Every structure is written in structure tokens, then in C-alpha cells.
Amino acid sequence: MGILTVIEDRPTPPQVYNWRIYLLAAVASCASCMIGYDSAFIGQTVELQSFRDEFHFEEWSVTKQNLVKANIVCLYQAGAFFGALFAYPIGFYCGRKWGLWITGIIFTLGAGLMLGANGSRGFGLLYAGRVLAGIGVGSGSNLTPIYISELSPPAIRGRLVGIYELGWQIGGLVGFWINFGVSQHLPENHEQWIIPFAVQLIPSGLLLIGVVLIRESPRWLFGRGRRQEAIKNLCWIRQLSEHEVYIVEEIRAIDQAIEEQNAQIGTGFWNPFQAAGTNPRVMWRLFLGFMLFFWQNCSGINAINYYSPTVFKSIGITGSLNQQMSGIFGVVKTVVTGLWLLFLIDRVGRRNLLIGGAIGGSISLWIIGAYIKVKDPEHNPTAKLDSAGIMAIVFFYIYTAMFSPTWNGTPWVLNSEMFDPNMRSLAQAVASSSNWLWNFLISRFTPQMFAQMGYGVYFFFATLMIFSVFFVFFFIPETKGVPLERMDRLFEMKPIWRAHGCIIVQLREEEAEFRSAIQDFTLYNGKSRDEFVETA
Structure with missing residues (x-):
């Protein structure tokens, strides 16, 4: 049993686990690189002295500064909320492939608008670009996990959807270190802060180029009645002929699922809405997907992502060391996400990861909060961190190592796989919009929370992480290795665990x-x- 060995639901030809499936997932995950980069770079860029000088921050009160920074950050999430909903009609009518292409176009236009902002023009272009780019990434956060899950063999579906999360972390890693590089090696002028904004165009450009080369989702094609094209794409992705037993079984399962959905829900644009309103089981599953992202954001991770300088300052780290710690935070997240993708998600399973990550993360936050309460390092600065301060930093990285391979990506995996084909697009729209709604609220009020609550912020998030353990244990079934067409049966079984x-x-x-x-x-x-x- 090697590190990449998987547990299969049925005998699977080795050709199925081929390079094509990984390439398609990697191309689609360029959308998540755009998201991850923004979450890392924006909080540090607005703290650059060159940015503050150009927009005259020093002329404002601390309250107004916090408000402007929060607006710059959270307008992106506001756009993403609507983009996640907007992706449903795009995915329904245009498909997964061209839906991703539209996503890249919208994001690129938004990123271009941001580059026109400067001190004389004010924040207008920056705000507009943030909203437009947010719409693009919100659409991408809906379509990418769906596309990848619909291509994936059940045994490695978690690993492949995990590439989406890995792209998020790689983008974040680049974002943290781009800011460190410009702050250390460029003079404090317009170019210093505009370069991090310009780098956003790289992942969006890669997405636009790559989407032209990838194949449409066979499951979407089956659902649209384009059977021959669907079989051709499925055989190309699996590297098997259409006469192979594995392909026949997969097509049979897809046909059966579509037939059942036609009888129960229908294939029209509005049918999933009607099903959600009239079928308590569908509504319950939508609620579970919505709540998974509530608990994810209530871990405090996005408060750290967007305001890492503020977080490290509360522990007592300032100056260039603050930026280095933010960069190391990005490295830790990326490394443990790689372990999650290669080994944990399809072997340990979704439930165990969520429960274990919440317990470990909560304990770490309680310790950090206790340190800040006792030492209050922000108001009692010292020239050198003592042993207690070093301990707090260690537990901060333990929190990161516990959260990143558990709650960071696993809710995306679960939401991409636990719905029927005809409900999948709408369900992912609901789940993605939930993510961006809670993301918006966290990013909007984090500066005010740190200003008013101090160490209490850590206790607040630690408590919510403990509550999430009970939610997962009693309501979320394990989905690893279960074919997409059998999720209905899984969720009907009791007890959940x-x-x-x-x-x-x-x-x-x-x-x-x-x-x-x-x-x-x-x-x-x-x-x-x-x-x-x-x-x-």
C-alpha cells in the first residue's frame, strides 16, 4: 500500500488513472489560483507605505483607515457572492468548459480596471475592478469543483478536486512572497504597489489559454442529450474504448441517474429550484452544503488570510519579520495541502479530516488567545520575543497545519460530489455563494473585531470550531469512494456515522x-x- 494507493468501489483498469485527468483538473484550477492570490496579496498591499502615501491614509482617522481597507478587501467577496449565483445559468446553458472561459474573461477585465487606479483618480476604478474580479472568481469557485468532480473516477475524486484547493494555496503562496519582494527591493512609489495587482493577470491568462484545449464534461453532455460527444469525451479521458466493461458500467450508471432525475426533478432550468422548494431531502442537503462554509469561515482562517499583518502584530511581530511570517504562513498552507491532496483526502476520508482539524485548530487558538491575554504584546512590545511568544507562533503554525489539510479544501470536495447531476450546478451555486457571504462578513468586520475584542477574537473562533465537530459527526456522511450517481442512497442511510x-x-x-x-x-x-x- 503506497502513498498514492486508493481504495476502489470496483475493479478499475489502470489506464483510468492517467495524465489527462490530472491535466484537465490542473487547467481548471487556474481559477482557484486567482482566488488564492487575492486572499494573500491584498491585505499586505494596502499596508505598503507607498499605497498609504498615494491615497493619503495618514490624513484620516484610524477608524476611517480600517473602513477603507475593509471596503477594498470585502468588495471582492461581495462580487464573488453574486458571481457564484451567476455561474448557475452559465454552467447550465454554456457548459463547464466555456463557463470557465467566461469566468476568466470577467476576472481579467476586473484586474485590468484595478491597474488604472492612482491617487488622483481615487478609489473608483479600484472598487469597480474588485467587484468585477470578484464576480469572475465567484463563478470559477462554482464551476471548477463541479467540472473536476464530473470527470473524476470515484477512487481519486477527492484528490482531483483537491487540485482546486492546491491551486488556491499556490496562488496564496505567490501572493505572500510577491508583497515581501516588492517591499524589500523596490522603492516606495506607484510601481511598488501596482505590481502585486498586475500579477493577477498571470493565472487568468493561463486559464483563458488552457480552457481552449480541455474537453467538456461528459456528464454535462449526457444531460444535454449530446450522447455521442459525451461517450467520445469519456473514452478520451479514461483512455479506454467504449466497449470496455468499465466504460459500459459508467455509462449505465450515468443513464440510470439521468433517468431517475428526469422522473423526479426534470431537466429544465427551473426544475432544480422547484425540487429544492418541494423536496425536503434536497433542501436538507443544500442546507448542509451552506453550513459547511459557515463553519469553514468561522474557523478564522480568512481573517488571517486577508489581515495577516494585523494578526501577527497582535502576537507581537512587527516590521519585516511580520511579512516574513506571513510568507511562511503561505508555505505551511501549501505544503500541508499537498499532503492532504496526495494522501489524506481519499484515505482518511472527509469526516475524519473535518473533525480532527476542528479539534486541533481550536486547541491552538485557545492557547494563542491565552498568550495575548496574559502578555498583551501589542501594547507591551519587547525587543526580542520570549519563550512564550515563540510558543504562540508555534501554535499559530500548528493551527495552520491542522486547518489547511482539513477545513480549507474538504468542504469544496463534499459540495462537488454530494448532489445529483441535475441539482449539482444549483447546489454548487448555493455552496459557493455561502462561502463568499461568510467570507465577505469576516473580511468586512475583522479590523473592527481586532480593535474591539483583542484576544477575544481567538477565543471566539476557537469556540465555533468546537461546535463544528458536533455538526459534522451528526449530519455529514462519509463520501469517499462513493460514485456520484449513488449519493442519494448514501444520504438516506441512518445512522450517518x-x-x-x-x-x-x-x-x-x-x-x-x-x-x-x-x-x-x-x-x-x-x-x-x-x-x-x-x-x-
Whole structure:
């Protein structure tokens, strides 16, 4: 059992785990690079002295400075909230592939607008560009996980959707260190702060180029009645012929799921809305997806992402060391996200990761908050950190190492896989908009929270992380290795904490029956396996 070994729901040809599936996931995940970069660079860029000088921050009160910084940050999240909802009609009518292309165009236009901002023009172009870019990334946060999950074999679906999260962290890592580089090596002028804004165009450019080369989601094509194109794309992605048993089984499962959905929900644009309003089971699952992002943002991670200088200052770290610590924060997140993607998500499972990450993260935040309460380093600065201060920094990075491979990406994986094909786009729109709603609220009020609550901010987030443990244990079933077309059955099983084991046993029994049918058919009819497959 190697580090990349996976547990399969059925025998899978090795060709299925090929380079094409990883390439498609990587191209789509350029959208998450755009998101991650912004979350890392914007909080540090507005703290650059060149930015503050150009927009005359020193002429304002501290309250107004906090308000302007919060507006610059949170307008992006406000745009992303509406972009996540806007992605539903784009994905429904245009598909996943061209929906991602539209996402890249919108984001690029927004990033270009930001480059026109300067001291004489004021914040108008900057605000408008932040909203437009937010609409782009909000759409991308909806479409990318759906696209990847619809391409993925069940055994590595978590790993592939995890590439979306890895792209987020790589973008964040670049964002942290770009700011450190310009602050250390460029003079304090307009170019110093505009360069971090310009770098946003790199991931969006890669997305626009890459989308032209990727294939449309076969599951979306099946749903639109474009059967031959769907089979062709599926065979290309799996590197198997359409007569292979694995492909026949997959097509059979997709057809069955679409047939059931046509009978229960329908395929029209408004049918998922009607199903959500009339079917309590669908509404419950939408609520679970919505709440997963509530708990994710209530961990405090986005307060740290967007305002890392403020966070490190509260621990007692200032000057260039503050920026270096922010950069190391980005490195830790990226490294542990890689471990999550390669090993944890498809072996440890979704539930265990969320529960373990919440417990470890909460303990770390309690310790950090206690240190700040006792020492109050921001108001009692020292020339050198003492052992208690070093301990607080260690636990800050332990918190990061606990959160990043658990709550950072796992809610995206869960929301991309726990809905039926016809509900998937609407459900992802609800989940993504939930993420950006809570993201907006956190980014909007974090400066005021630190100003008013001090060490209490850490206790606040630590308490909410403990509550999330109970939510996951009682309401979220394990989904690893379960085909997308069997999620309805999974969520109907009780109790929740035993549902995964039960459905895996059922799937293996069904697989054995199907393969036994192949043997019986070929034995009693004197036909080859390929003839049976064609008949099936």
C-alpha cells in the first residue's frame, strides 16, 4: 500500500488513472489560483507605505483607515457572492468548459480596471475592478469543483478536486512572497504597489489559454442529450474504448441517474429550484452544503488570510519579520495541502479530516488567545520575543497545519460530489455563494473585531470550531469512494456515522452480480464478452 494507493468501489483498469485527468483538473484550477492570490496579496498591499502615501491614509482617522481597507478587501467577496449565483445559468446553458472561459474573461477585465487606479483618480476604478474580479472568481469557485468532480473516477475524486484547493494555496503562496519582494527591493512609489495587482493577470491568462484545449464534461453532455460527444469525451479521458466493461458500467450508471432525475426533478432550468422548494431531502442537503462554509469561515482562517499583518502584530511581530511570517504562513498552507491532496483526502476520508482539524485548530487558538491575554504584546512590545511568544507562533503554525489539510479544501470536495447531476450546478451555486457571504462578513468586520475584542477574537473562533465537530459527526456522511450517481442512497442511510460502510458493501455486491451476469451470459450463449457489452 503506497502513498498514492486508493481504495476502489470496483475493479478499475489502470489506464483510468492517467495524465489527462490530472491535466484537465490542473487547467481548471487556474481559477482557484486567482482566488488564492487575492486572499494573500491584498491585505499586505494596502499596508505598503507607498499605497498609504498615494491615497493619503495618514490624513484620516484610524477608524476611517480600517473602513477603507475593509471596503477594498470585502468588495471582492461581495462580487464573488453574486458571481457564484451567476455561474448557475452559465454552467447550465454554456457548459463547464466555456463557463470557465467566461469566468476568466470577467476576472481579467476586473484586474485590468484595478491597474488604472492612482491617487488622483481615487478609489473608483479600484472598487469597480474588485467587484468585477470578484464576480469572475465567484463563478470559477462554482464551476471548477463541479467540472473536476464530473470527470473524476470515484477512487481519486477527492484528490482531483483537491487540485482546486492546491491551486488556491499556490496562488496564496505567490501572493505572500510577491508583497515581501516588492517591499524589500523596490522603492516606495506607484510601481511598488501596482505590481502585486498586475500579477493577477498571470493565472487568468493561463486559464483563458488552457480552457481552449480541455474537453467538456461528459456528464454535462449526457444531460444535454449530446450522447455521442459525451461517450467520445469519456473514452478520451479514461483512455479506454467504449466497449470496455468499465466504460459500459459508467455509462449505465450515468443513464440510470439521468433517468431517475428526469422522473423526479426534470431537466429544465427551473426544475432544480422547484425540487429544492418541494423536496425536503434536497433542501436538507443544500442546507448542509451552506453550513459547511459557515463553519469553514468561522474557523478564522480568512481573517488571517486577508489581515495577516494585523494578526501577527497582535502576537507581537512587527516590521519585516511580520511579512516574513506571513510568507511562511503561505508555505505551511501549501505544503500541508499537498499532503492532504496526495494522501489524506481519499484515505482518511472527509469526516475524519473535518473533525480532527476542528479539534486541533481550536486547541491552538485557545492557547494563542491565552498568550495575548496574559502578555498583551501589542501594547507591551519587547525587543526580542520570549519563550512564550515563540510558543504562540508555534501554535499559530500548528493551527495552520491542522486547518489547511482539513477545513480549507474538504468542504469544496463534499459540495462537488454530494448532489445529483441535475441539482449539482444549483447546489454548487448555493455552496459557493455561502462561502463568499461568510467570507465577505469576516473580511468586512475583522479590523473592527481586532480593535474591539483583542484576544477575544481567538477565543471566539476557537469556540465555533468546537461546535463544528458536533455538526459534522451528526449530519455529514462519509463520501469517499462513493460514485456520484449513488449519493442519494448514501444520504438516506441512518445512522450517518455508519452510512459509508453500508453503501460500500452494497456497491461491491452489485458489482459482483453484474460481473456474474457477464460470465453467465457468455457461458450459456456462447458469445464473447465484447458481444455481451454491446448487448448491455
